[in-house]
Amino acid sequence: MGRSKIKTITHNGIEFPSQTEALMYCWCEEAKALGLIESFEMQKEYEIYPTVRYTVEKPLKTKIKHVERVLLNRWTYTSDFEIVALRGLNGLIERGTWYRIQGNWNYTCDAKGDRINPNQASAFSHKQKGLYHMRGVYVNKCQPSTFYPANGFPLTVPEACYKKDGSGLYKYWQDIKGKCPTIEEAYSL
Secondary structure: OOOOOOOOOOEEEEEEEOOOHHHHHHHHHHHOOOOOOOOOOOEEEEEEOOEEEEEEEEEEEOEEEEEEEEEEEEEEEEEEEEEOOOOOOOOOHOOOOOOOOOOEEEEEEEEEEEEOOHHHHHHHHHHHHHHHHHHOOEEEOOOOOHHHHHHHHHHOOOOEOOOOOOOOOOOHHHHHOOOOOEHHHEEEE
């Protein structure tokens, strides 16, 4: 039995693997327009460990050939968002939902749903620790139930977050939005 294809969400011509990521993109766009962040980048790849190779000698009739083999494959992590905050802006830090390395204004973020599979949570945790230990990059886990109440809910919401019959947001998003200020209200702009 083959793997099932992940249903993607399209918003502003960009494909996202989930509603959570598409909504985080909307938050980044709005925060940039409001001057909270300088810029953001999506799908930035980090190498946690490089490929480990070794050489074996393969005897041929007239000579010995050296063949390179892979012992361990390269270990990488691709962040959902890399956000560059404006220097001197402490609002993101003061909220307690973000962590950055001292002296660095980049925030690495992974948009996770509130209900994640334990196996996925474990894999994320291992990569988060490995990336911090080997590269000094901390990955913030941005879950809707904690991120949006502290940092504001975007005014623009991807179409995929709305019910197909046009009767409004899905209950999950409506419940979260109901507990959240707008981004402007959250940062008193």
